[in-house]
Amino acid sequence: MYKVVGLTKRITSDGKPVLSGIDALFGEGEMIGVVGPSGSGKSTLLRCLSLRTRWNEGDYLANGDTLISGGGSAPMKYKSKFAYLEQNPQLYPNKTAHKNVLIGQVGQTPWWRRMTGMVRSDDYMGAMDELEKLGLLDKAKVPAGKLSGGEKQRVAICTALVHGASVLAADEPVVGLDPHSSDKVLSVLKSVCEQQGKTVIVVLPVELAERWCTRIWGVNDGRLILDVKGRRLTTAEKKSI
Numbered sequence: 001m002y003k004v005v006g007l008t009k010r011i012t013s014d015g016k017p018v019l020s021g022i023d024a025l026f027g028e029g030e031m032i033g034v035v036g037p038s039g040s041g042k043s044t045l046l047r048c049l050s051l052r053t054r055w056n057e058g059d060y061l062a063n064g065d066t067l068i069s070g071g072g073s074a075p076m077k078y079k080s081k082f083a084y085l086e087q088n089p090q091l092y093p094n095k096t097a098h099k100n101v102l103i104g105q106v107g108q109t110p111w112w113r114r115m116t117g118m119v120r121s122d123d124y125m126g127a128m129d130e131l132e133k134l135g136l137l138d139k140a141k142v143p144a145g146k147l148s149g150g151e152k153q154r155v156a157i158c159t160a161l162v163h164g165a166s167v168l169a170a171d172e173p174v175v176g177l178d179p180h181s182s183d184k185v186l187s188v189l190k191s192v193c194e195q196q197g198k199t200v201i202v203v204l205p206v207e208l209a210e211r212w213c214t215r216i217w218g219v220n221d222g223r224l225i226l227d228v229k230g231r232r233l234t235t236a237e238k239k240s241i
Contacts, residue, residue, distance in 0.1 A: 002026050003025050003062075004058065004059075004061075005023055005061070006021050006058035007055060008022075009044055009053070017222055018044045019045055019048065019223075023224070024224060024227065029194065029197050031189060031193045031199075031200045032199075032200065032214070033203075033215070033217070034202065035219070037241065041221075042171075042219050043203065046171050047084060049169055052082075062078055080163065080164055080165070082166075082167045083160030083168045084171070085173060089156035091147075094143055096140065096142060096144070097139050097140055098141065101127040101159045101162050102124070104159050126162060128140060130158045131155075134157060136151065136155065149177050154185060157185075161198070166199065167198070167199045167200075167201070168189070168198060170200065173185055173186075182208070190212055206241075213230040215227065216231075220240065225240055
């Protein structure tokens with residue numbers, strides 16, 4: 001179980017908060033859709049929750065550990081458990097999908113593995129197994145640069161899972177994808193929650209969040225103003241965000 005208390009993040013030079021006093025609670029197996037207008041702070045929220053950017057105020061509690069104010073090794077221990085999936089996955093275009101999964105992102109794997117590409121046989125098979133689960137086995141030997149947008153997103157998800165992430169923060173993963181590809185990516189994310197007990201926090205348009213997510217967070221002007229069970233939102237709720 002993860003608890004967010006008073007999350008505040010300032011980025012602008014005038015000190016105005018991009019996020020202000022956010023309180024939230026989330027746990028295993030949830031798929032949380034984050035909705036709201038452009039510039040409301042959704043991407044910054046995901047970067048803060050995945051420990052990819054520093055908080056100015058607030059605290060983060062995870063299974064008894066205090067990640068922000070507690071100091072010690074807790075923040076580093078948990079950073080590998082959070083994956084931040086960008087809108088446009090940063091893959092190595094000349095390396096195969098399988099090699100991208102094995103190497104991982106900077107910070108996920110030792111520098112010598114990124115330099116040499118050397119892996120254990122167990123890691124090799126583990127990556128192949130995960131690619132198969134995500135419907136990418138036939139793309140394992142294809143260079144990432146030749147994959148479609150939806151396939152790249154699934155490779156990024158696979159990478160996060162192989163490297164031990166338990167919380168996936170996905171920032172608009174279906175932007176620019178056709179409806180079929182969007183459904184494929186969201187189906188994979190939903191199965192990760194249901195079958196593996198992972199937590200997914202994903203920025204989506206309202207209509208997709210209503211369709212796919214178990215909970216919906218509404219963000220506006222840097223504040224979390226809506227936290228409801230995944231369902232069709234009322235007209236008043238939509239107007240509030």
